[in-house]
Amino acid sequence: MRDRRLLFEFAFRAVSNAVAMVVVGVTLFILGLVFVKGIGGISFAFLTSPPTGTMDGGGIGPMILGTAWLVILMSLMTVPLGAIIAVYLNEIATRNWLYNTVMSSVRTLAAVPSIVFGLFGLAFFVTVIGGGLDWLFGYEERVFQERCLLWAALTMGTLTLPTNVISVSEALKLVPDEQRHAGICLGYTRWEVVKWVVLPQAVGGILTGLVLSVSRGAGEVAPILFVGVAYFLPHFTGDVLDQFMELGYHIYVMATQSPNVDETLPIQYATTLVLLTLTFGFNSIGQVIRWMHRKKMSR
Amino acid sequence: MEIRERALQTFRFSVVYPNKVVGCKSVDIVFPKNEVTALIGPSGCGKSSFLKGLNRLNDEFGCTYTGSVVMADGTDVMTLDPYELCLLRGDRIGYVMQKPVPFSGKTIQQDVAMPLLASGVRDKRIIRERVQRALEKAALWDEVHDRLDALSTALSGGQQQRLCIARAIVNAPEILLLDEPCSALDPKSTQLVEQLMIELAAEHTIVLVTHNMQQAQRVAERTAFFYEGRLVEYDTTQNMFSNPKENLTADYIIGKFS
Amino acid sequence: MMIDDTVGRPAEYPADPEAAASTRDQIRWMARRRREQLAAVTILFLGGALAVVMVLSIFIFVAKESLPIFTNVDQRNEMSLYHDTENEEEFERDASIFQTLDNLLGQPIWQPVSDQSTFSLWPLMAGTFKITIVAVVEGTVLSFFTAIAIAFYLPRRMRYAVKVITELLAGIPSVVLGFLGLMFFATYFQDLFGYPYRLNAFLAGTVLSLTVIPIMTTLFEDIYSSYSRDQILAAKAVGMYDYQVIGRVIIPATYGKVFAAALLGFGRCFGETMIVLMCSGNAAVLDAHLTSGARSLAATIGAEMAEVIIGWTHYSVLFLLGLLLILFTFVINYLSQILIRKWTYA
Structure with missing residues (x-):
């Protein structure tokens, strides 16, 4: 009897550890695979030059620029807004139905599939806002009501909003209540407590939110599939009302719609490596900042 | 017990927490000007709620009040709107918490100057001057004058508490509320802070909450005994400890309960 | 004064x-x-x-x-299955809302671009369900054991490493996973399992499970780590082995939370676009085989929205698919919230 239980115990332990090792192994394998297959294709020329022909040669310069622009514009929207919502939830709102509504809205926003944000971008930013702006300025042809970088960035900003709210909220929760009370005892208004006492201590959280949402925004493709990304546009114009090329979308296009998939495989792996480095790098930086901030606050 | 000049007075003052727990009930008390008054009593007796009610810090916990708290010039603290309350807390009532709370990430200079931010003092020279004066009064200047740009969290516990006192008096408030300021300190620091309170009483009216009867005897000229939210007895410290009028007070003083 | x-x-x-x-x-x-x-x-x-x-x-x-597919008469006519495009002038165009519903829920064919467009929801729903089930089942099983290993079995240093590496997995963009699924795993899986189609629901689900493993592992691990140490010690004191503690004490006490976590994973999976788009083969077929191609709601939107003309029937139908995704999300979120609340305070 005892032997059977020992055997079970041993088997269970072995299975659990083995599965954990499989998960770890798969992760490392994926990272290693992309690195090994992609590193050969990386060069300065590849990173800066535009693609050539039917995208079977050349580099990924415009895609990197497009991704960078997208991410920057997105951060300009999502980081301040995320901080505002987080501060409202944690510092201003009393725990009533309004608080609950805002809170569950943020949660819902975090759970909505990313493709739906794309639909929202098309139906709201492009059609309603863009169309409205065209009407407002009296343009005959479509200027704003086009799929373009600006609307893609706003769509991506909506998508990454919950990430920011959660990061900043976490940082605000780490600020002890005594600090707020001490501020109040000095005669601060509620906003002054936020401005002079709480926010300076939550900078780490805002930074984490920024970096994590940049990582997320650079990696997501689904929401911008039909809100501004271009199949082939060899020169990045920098105009926010133009379409643009994006790294993730480029990988998708090359892998599924390229005329000679096998020949361009090295380019694809190299592009993947660049994207992975970007998103992964930012994600790791974000985790490190979060960790350091937590350590600093817990001291 | 005679009182020459009144600094703060409460009329039937009650604090009620949002969960209907009564903090203190119908307290009538007069704090004489430029004296130290100690509030003693067993823990949970309402002395701390009462003190937090005086500058309405209890607003933060959603408390409601009845009765009134009147300053020397007739201002009723309970009827002030939020902005007047900010002015009152900033300029006229200082508050020191139980645990020393230096603002994290601020230097000593910045930390002590925090109340001046709210009062709109922007002249660097005046700020330096007033910070120095406050630190001198708080007996901290000699220890920190050469490292005003060090982080305030890097100070020792006793120094942090004196920093908080300096911060509370930088705007020269009439009244200083101290909520068990020595409970987190070592005996040496406690002695320093007690000495400080006696010195500060020359310019400020001090209300001190303490669970330590010896401390009340050492520092306070008058003592009030709270029990279960009520003010049981209020007298000069000498009378209170040598000749208590109420049995409850006598029992507490000789340590029948705590 | x-x-x-x-x-x-x-x-x-x-x-x-x-x-x-x-x-x-x-x-x-x-x-x-x-x-x-x-x-x-x-x-x-x-x-x-x-x-x-x-x-x-x-x-x-x-x-x-x-909405236009229900409210706009032109779009309803377009949706009507019985109109003959050869004699459009003669055809009396006044299709009702039932024609639309018939198109959406009738014969199970998704054929948006043809003379007679049919937009049946069934193959898409079936595809979504197949892929998601594969992903959630694999994700739950793998995360369960990983979390158990982290919470009970691994040495302390290893625990930390495994946690960090599983969190790294969450940082890999889905398009990268989809790309590797398409270019690398597809061929190896086909060689390994010998099924007819290179891209299929099983492959998509498996790759998709990689995206939920970090989330679910963290959730499970939180659940197990926060379980009372005293209870575990008490169970060990009566002579239980670890597997018995897990099987007889912890799992019965936490299966509600585990179920809620699985539900959250489900919510994460069914809306995922890029992996499904690249790995599932995108065949809108209605069958119960995991090894046949599948087409999900989200992937359909992703694949077809770029080519439609704004305001036409196909466009509206794709938005209807999006609406379904939102409603699913709401329902699943709501259910998991209720479950968490119920099992937290019960």
């Missing part, structure tokens, strides 16, 4: 001109602080309100774009 009712300062200025000036300054300063406070609180409140407005407007605008 009177209190000035705006700033809590003496109403009469002091006689000394210097003091009067300073009083005036202070009044002005307080007025500024007050304006700042009001402005800040207003902005913060509007920000909070904007979050609510965003969620509502996502729902409203997606719904609005999908």
Whole structure:
């Protein structure tokens, strides 16, 4: 009897550890695979030059620029807004139905599939806002009501909003209540407590939110599939009302719609490596900042 | 017990927490000007709620009040709107918490100057001057004058508490509320802070909450005994400890309960 | 002395001109602080309100774009299965809402671009369900054992490493996973399992499970780590082995939370686009085989939305698919919230 239980115990332990090792192994394998297959294709020329022909040669310069622009514009929207919502939830709102509504809205926003944000971008930013702006300025042809970088960035900003709210909220929760009370005892208004006492201590959280949402925004493709990304546009114009090329979308296009998939495989792996480095790098930086901030606050 | 000049007075003052727990009930008390008054009593007796009610810090916990708290010039603290309350807390009532709370990430200079931010003092020279004066009064200047740009969290516990006192008096408030300021300190620091309170009483009216009867005897000229939210007895410290009028007070003083 | 009712300062200025000036300054300063406070609180409140407005407007605008197939008579005619495109002039165009419903829920064929477009939801729903089930089952099993290993079995240093590496997995963009699934794993899986189609629901589900493993592992691990140490020790004190503690004490006590976590993983999976788009083969077939191609709701939107003409029937139908995704999300989120609440306070 005892032997059977020992055997079970041993088997269970072995299975659990083995599965954990499989998960770890798969992760490392994926990272290693992309690195090994992609590193050969990386060069300065590849990173800066535009693609050539039917995208079977050349580099990924415009895609990197497009991704960078997208991410920057997105951060300009999502980081301040995320901080505002987080501060409202944690510092201003009393725990009533309004608080609950805002809170569950943020949660819902975090759970909505990313493709739906794309639909929202098309139906709201492009059609309603863009169309409205065209009407407002009296343009005959479509200027704003086009799929373009600006609307893609706003769509991506909506998508990454919950990430920011959660990061900043976490940082605000780490600020002890005594600090707020001490501020109040000095005669601060509620906003002054936020401005002079709480926010300076939550900078780490805002930074984490920024970096994590940049990582997320650079990696997501689904929401911008039909809100501004271009199949082939060899020169990045920098105009926010133009379409643009994006790294993730480029990988998708090359892998599924390229005329000679096998020949361009090295380019694809190299592009993947660049994207992975970007998103992964930012994600790791974000985790490190979060960790350091937590350590600093817990001291 | 005679009182020459009144600094703060409460009329039937009650604090009620949002969960209907009564903090203190119908307290009538007069704090004489430029004296130290100690509030003693067993823990949970309402002395701390009462003190937090005086500058309405209890607003933060959603408390409601009845009765009134009147300053020397007739201002009723309970009827002030939020902005007047900010002015009152900033300029006229200082508050020191139980645990020393230096603002994290601020230097000593910045930390002590925090109340001046709210009062709109922007002249660097005046700020330096007033910070120095406050630190001198708080007996901290000699220890920190050469490292005003060090982080305030890097100070020792006793120094942090004196920093908080300096911060509370930088705007020269009439009244200083101290909520068990020595409970987190070592005996040496406690002695320093007690000495400080006696010195500060020359310019400020001090209300001190303490669970330590010896401390009340050492520092306070008058003592009030709270029990279960009520003010049981209020007298000069000498009378209170040598000749208590109420049995409850006598029992507490000789340590029948705590 | 009177209190000035705006700033809590003496109403009469002091006689000394210097003091009067300073009083005036202070009044002005307080007025500024007050304006700042009001402005800040207003902005913060509007920000909070904007979050609510965003969620509502996502729902409203997606719904609005999908409505024409029910309300617009031209689109209803377009949806009508029985109209003959050869004699369009003769055909009496007045299709009802039932024609639309018949198209959506009738014969299970998804064929948006043809003379007679059919937009049946069944193959898409079946595809979504197949892929998601594979992903959730694999994800739950792998995460369960990984979490158990982290919480009970691995040595302390290893625990930390495994946790960090599983979190790294969450940082890999889905398009990268999809790319590797398509280019690398597809061929190896086919060689390994020998099924007919290279891209299929099983492959998509397996790759998809990689995206939920980090989330579910963290959730499970939280659940197991926060389980009372004393209870575990008590169980061990009566001579239970670890596997018995897990099987007889912890799992019975936490299966509700585990189920809620699995449900959250489900919510994460069914809306995922890129992996499904690249790995599932995108064949809109209605069958129960995991090894046949599949087409999910989200992937359909992703694949077809770029080519449709804004405002036409196909466009509206794709928005209807989006609306379905939103509704699923709401339902699953709501259910998991209820479950978590029920099992947390029960």
